């Protein structure tokens with residue numbers, strides 16, 4: 258009998274498994290894919306750590322979380338500063354004095370603020386109700402049209418005026434010449450990739466890991482052999498889509514190794530913000546670790562509508578889906594044996610540091626005591 262069965266070996270499941278194992282619990286982790294790590298999985302190609310399921314840049318403002326993750330890997334000093342390419346014009350992200358200067362030639366924060374205030378006036382002082390209005394309120398119409406609208410609609414497959422405004426508030430707007438994408442105190446990439454982090458967590462002697470296993474093929478059996486289940490898959494699938502399917506956004510990754518190309522695009526992340534380019538961004542993985550290999554590896558990210566059987570990457574947190582999620586959440590709360598966690602189990606657009614935070618909170622609630 259397992260004390261805990263963990264469904265999914267991503268960051269949420271792995272943190273919980275590790276902490277429970279340390280407290281002498283018997284833990285079994287099952288994973289549908291052939292490898293552990295969920296979407297933070299990285300693997301080496303030509304000596305370069307490739308982020309197989311999209312770019313993952315660790316950042317947090319919480320020292321406890323930073324110290325926690327640093328137990329499992331050494332982090333470098335990488336600072337995320339993506340470049341936007343709009344029809345060949347290059348702009349710095351996030352929106353800051355460099356962007357304002359490139360767009361309007363303004364050099365002082367005062368003139369940049371004035372320009373944005375002028376453009377914001379089309380909202381007539383109304384408070385923003387959706388992503389489009391929120392974006393215009395923050396940075397004005399020029400930036401909205403060149404760097405936000407088409408990228409966002411490509412990414413989400415929904416008009417920007419039907420998306421929630423919190424999505425754009427993820428990005429800072431700065432009146433300084435600072436291209437750092439994140440506001441957090443701590444930031445970096447684990448030297449040697451993310452997979453080692455999960456490997457270290459799951460290598461505890463009280464944890465058994467089975468890959469290539471689908472929970473739904475033997476759901477009853479798993480319920481019988483475990484005291485509790487931590488389920489990190491899609492919450493609607495767990496309940497057999499009984500109220501209907503939640504929406505997700507999927508992605509296709511096209512990865513290419515380029516022989517004898519030392520430096521393809523000069524930056525780890527380049528966003529293509531026009532609607533004509535079918536992908537949203539190109540990741541050149543070696544730049545996350547300041548690599549000097551003679552080859553390079555790039556990945557193009559194509560957003561895609563999600564249908565059953567596809568990989569769900571992002572929850573689409575508009576009001577209909579959030580309403581539907583609440584119904585599933587009610588069912589989830591009635592399950593004594595099962596706890597739902599992670600991006601898919603809680604239908605929440607979590608970043609890695611938030612996932613660790615949520616998993617440690619659950620550890621505290623379930624197992625109490627100090628780590």
Ligand code: GDU
Pocket residue numbers: 312313314337339341350404405406408409412424425427428438526528530608
């Ligand atoms: N957005 C734009 N234009 C851009 C970039 C973003 O309009 O050039 C809008 C989009 O609506 C997007 C939203 O801002 O959906 C949020 O953007 P994020 O970059 O936060 O979205 P992602 O989740 O795709 O970002 C992921 C990670 C980030 C960071 C980033 C790489 O969640 O932490 O690593 O990739 O730059």
